[in-house]
Amino acid sequence: MLWFILRRCGSAVIVLFLGSVLIFLGIRALPGDPAVVMAGQEASPAVVEAIRHEFGLDKPLPAQYVDYVTQTLSGNLGRSTQDQLPVIDIIAQRLPVTLELSALAMLIAIVIGVGAGIVAAVRRGRFADYVATGFGLAGLSVPHFWLGLLGILLFAVTWRILPASGYVPFTEDPGQNLQRMILPALVLGAGFAAILMRQTRSAMLGALSADYVRTARSKGLSEVKVVGAHALRNSLTTVITVLGLQLGALISGAVVTEQIFVIPGFGKLTVDAVLTRNYPVIQAVVLVTVVGYVLVNLLVDIAYALLNPRIRLSGARHD
Amino acid sequence: MSLLEISDLTVDFDTEDGLVQAVRDISLTLDEGEILALCGESGCGKSVTAMSVPRLLPPDTTRLSGSVKLDGRELTTLPESQMRQVRGKEVSVVFQEPMTSLNPSFTVGYQISEVLRRHEGLSRQAAGRRAVELLELVGIPAPQRRMKEYPHQLSGGMRQRVMIAIAVACSPRVLIADEPTTALDVTIQAGVLDVFRDLRDRLGTAIILITHDLGVVADIADRAVVMYAGRAVEQAPVTELFANPRHPYTLGLMNALPSAAVNGRLAEIPGMVPSPLSDPDECAFQARCPRAQADCRLSRPSLERHAPEHLAACFHPGGKS
Amino acid sequence: MTETLAVPAPVSARRGRMWRRFRRRPMPMAGLVLVVAFLLLALIGPLVTGDPAQQDYLATLAPPSGAHPMGTDDLGRDAFARIAHGAQVSLQAGVLSMLLAMVVGIPIGLVAGFYRRWLDPIVMRLVDVTLAFPFLVFAVGLAAIIGPSLKGVVIALGFAQLPAIIRITRGEVLAIREMDYVAAAIADGAGDGHIIFRYVLPNCASPLIVQATVAIPTAIIGESTLSFLGLGVQPPTPSWGVMLTTAQQYLSDAPWLAIWPGLMIALATLGFNLLGDGLRDVLDPRSAR
Numbered sequence: 001m002l003w004f005i006l007r008r009c010g011s012a013v014i015v016l017f018l019g020s021v022l023i024f025l026g027i028r029a030l031p032g033d034p035a036v037v038m039a040g041q042e043a044s045p046a047v048v049e050a051i052r053h054e055f056g057l058d059k060p061l062p063a064q065y066v067d068y069v070t071q072t073l074s075g076n077l078g079r080s081t082q083d084q085l086p087v088i089d090i091i092a093q094r095l096p097v098t099l100e101l102s103a104l105a106m107l108i109a110i111v112i113g114v115g116a117g118i119v120a121a122v123r124r125g126r127f128a129d130y131v132a133t134g135f136g137l138a139g140l141s142v143p144h145f146w147l148g149l150l151g152i153l154l155f156a157v158t159w160r161i162l163p164a165s166g167y168v169p170f171t172e173d174p175g176q177n178l179q180r181m182i183l184p185a186l187v188l189g190a191g192f193a194a195i196l197m198r199q200t201r202s203a204m205l206g207a208l209s210a211d212y213v214r215t216a217r218s219k220g221l222s223e224v225k226v227v228g229a230h231a232l233r234n235s236l237t238t239v240i241t242v243l244g245l246q247l248g249a250l251i252s253g254a255v256v257t258e259q260i261f262v263i264p265g266f267g268k269l270t271v272d273a274v275l276t277r278n279y280p281v282i283q284a285v286v287l288v289t290v291v292g293y294v295l296v297n298l299l300v301d302i303a304y305a306l307l308n309p310r311i312r313l314s315g316a317r318h319d
Numbered sequence: 320m321s322l323l324e325i326s327d328l329t330v331d332f333d334t335e336d337g338l339v340q341a342v343r344d345i346s347l348t349l350d351e352g353e354i355l356a357l358c359g360e361s362g363c364g365k366s367v368t369a370m371s372v373p374r375l376l377p378p379d380t381t382r383l384s385g386s387v388k389l390d391g392r393e394l395t396t397l398p399e400s401q402m403r404q405v406r407g408k409e410v411s412v413v414f415q416e417p418m419t420s421l422n423p424s425f426t427v428g429y430q431i432s433e434v435l436r437r438h439e440g441l442s443r444q445a446a447g448r449r450a451v452e453l454l455e456l457v458g459i460p461a462p463q464r465r466m467k468e469y470p471h472q473l474s475g476g477m478r479q480r481v482m483i484a485i486a487v488a489c490s491p492r493v494l495i496a497d498e499p500t501t502a503l504d505v506t507i508q509a510g511v512l513d514v515f516r517d518l519r520d521r522l523g524t525a526i527i528l529i530t531h532d533l534g535v536v537a538d539i540a541d542r543a544v545v546m547y548a549g550r551a552v553e554q555a556p557v558t559e560l561f562a563n564p565r566h567p568y569t570l571g572l573m574n575a576l577p578s579a580a581v582n583g584r585l586a587e588i589p590g591m592v593p594s595p596l597s598d599p600d601e602c603a604f605q606a607r608c609p610r611a612q613a614d615c616r617l618s619r620p621s622l623e624r625h626a627p628e629h630l631a632a633c634f635h636p637g638g639k640s
Numbered sequence: 641m642t643e644t645l646a647v648p649a650p651v652s653a654r655r656g657r658m659w660r661r662f663r664r665r666p667m668p669m670a671g672l673v674l675v676v677a678f679l680l681l682a683l684i685g686p687l688v689t690g691d692p693a694q695q696d697y698l699a700t701l702a703p704p705s706g707a708h709p710m711g712t713d714d715l716g717r718d719a720f721a722r723i724a725h726g727a728q729v730s731l732q733a734g735v736l737s738m739l740l741a742m743v744v745g746i747p748i749g750l751v752a753g754f755y756r757r758w759l760d761p762i763v764m765r766l767v768d769v770t771l772a773f774p775f776l777v778f779a780v781g782l783a784a785i786i787g788p789s790l791k792g793v794v795i796a797l798g799f800a801q802l803p804a805i806i807r808i809t810r811g812e813v814l815a816i817r818e819m820d821y822v823a824a825a826i827a828d829g830a831g832d833g834h835i836i837f838r839y840v841l842p843n844c845a846s847p848l849i850v851q852a853t854v855a856i857p858t859a860i861i862g863e864s865t866l867s868f869l870g871l872g873v874q875p876p877t878p879s880w881g882v883m884l885t886t887a888q889q890y891l892s893d894a895p896w897l898a899i900w901p902g903l904m905i906a907l908a909t910l911g912f913n914l915l916g917d918g919l920r921d922v923l924d925p926r927s928a929r
Contacts, residue, residue, distance in 0.1 A: 210419065211414060211419040212421055212422040214375060214420070215420045215421065215422070215485070217375060218411060219406065219407035219434040219437060220403040220405065220438060221403070221407075230425075233424040233425070234422070234424050307424070309471070
């Protein structure tokens, strides 16, 4: 098991290294003098020179990369061209908002998606299965942002029971915070619930027809135990894998959702940075996303191994 | 009264191709401490017959009629909740596939303890202690250590023994063993059969042994029912059956045994099993039968008594009358 | 899977059988209908509806009526004309990005699968790295580099689909190389090119067709999402995403503006998804449950 974790960590480090090279090169692939681009077109020559120096843009590329990595590791991600604030402070302020939104959405998706998937598999070919499968297909086909607009249209414009947009920090007023987060979280979670539901259903169908489920029935166990313990335990690995694979979609979805509901999170920061060509922020945001994504995938892999004794005990994994 | 009485059992399955007739009008009895073999080729209905007892056939697609009585209690109409008290406690099953019949995500110890906690109301610790004894009983060395292992860490023979330990955990009255030795090496087969014999002698468990291997039948069974195309074609005590087979199909199966090979060649039964989708009024075996005559195609022979305990369904039976 | 590979039935007979299996299922047929309707809207719609930039100053934010069946937007432009032209943009984004991914991805997958020893680890590591960038973040980065436009959208979406195409092609190559008859052909001294075109590519066709029906709706949603955020197609080009950006500002005055484009995206995507599920059942029975 230790060997397995070490190997996964090793490959995560490689991916992070290549990813950082890609980001580094990507920023240098921008048209024009990167110093001018970073400073903004209207910046004075002195500011451009300062930036050139700050980023070490007068050195050769490999040296620049080493600088970039050491700077990054010491927490210096540059300053925003908008307001000259350190990028790391901006991110530290925006990230928790997005984490709260994503966690809520994930929670909603797991409860609805896994629950509906189990019910659909157990009631295969019956009414409940058709309803769940239908919602699953609809959930896959409806884009987040339209669902968001419909949500606002219904809950905020027509029925006026929830605010249309805005954000109140949880530490300030938990009630207000949740009231404003519930609709975005539902919108963000809906697509996930659909994907999870489809995968859970198909994994459960496979497990329910397995020989070991028949064995469990032959022991006289209740249907709750047969489905909930024997079949579900073996389906969970699939569900976990899907969760890992869909994390990118969750991040993408958060970007859109925050834009619609005007939530000052990491996603809105990303879009605003691109629209204002705020390159230091773009660079940092992409890097943070990649790091987070790789780390979470690492955790998913480890959770997967913990659930699957074959991997846990041997350290092997057949991909 | 026998321990288990199956009468006029008929089972059909709904499939995309139509109604499949798996079992036709089977009647048989099983006494306490008796080992009854159900034999025949794959698809002859022997497994379906046996699985009808604990009602482990898929409920959505199975159509079952007839009666299954355990100690005089009708099982086919028993409410599902009461049926769950029967499964694993009074009737238990050892399945054919030791590789896939154990849950890969739970330890061996958990899977044995589970059935004890369900039916005997044992605590986790007590069930664990009993599980170790059971592993010892089925001949697994170092049972304490095996308890914490997962199925994939065990060999096929070991897993089959674990399956047997689960099945006998609550000292069932009836044990159904579905091809328990087929997937195993010959050397391990004998050990598994010894476990069954031991159980019968010690606990008086009645065993239904499903097999296509007449060698196994001769080795362990007291009585045998030979099935063909969903019907019982011959039924007799094992010594009588081997000494004096009546039905040409039984004879064919015996000639297919390695020990019966003439000049080192195995005799196989020519032809194919008829489709389970149709059921014409004729002897199902006539197309493959060396003794078939015109009357075999005109009506179906019924089971007739040829000797006190010997029944066969054939118009032209062999052996001494 | 072996029987489909062993002795292939005449192609026409196989197609006939697949079509019959396909036609019997209601969901894939509904998907096919939706996809055809989407194609008609994209290809013929713009010819019928007229100029999407035509402004009617007397009827801004007008609800649906005889003259404007889907209403008008804030500038008095006919929503239906813009929907039809938007379909064209969606179709372009979907098909072009899918083709881009195939054209780049299939050769890479083939080469990686074929030269396992030294190319494969490099390619697969790169695929892992690409997968480490969530699609939208990737697209955002690209939009930052090449600027927001349909071209940027197509490139970003195409590259986002690349890993899947590479993996599928590589997987098929690895599987097919193990087949006895291919091993025999290799032993007979058949060239790599012969193996690739005679055995590998025909067998990749089914999973890749299925993947295409996944790639197109993903790209349709991707295009509208990017355009909605202002990172994709730019106004005044009528894209469904751009239309929704406008609609968001007039949500309480003109809700119909938000309904139509979203409904179109959902129906087109649903159509491709249903079609894809059906094709998967028919073409790629392994993955079907």
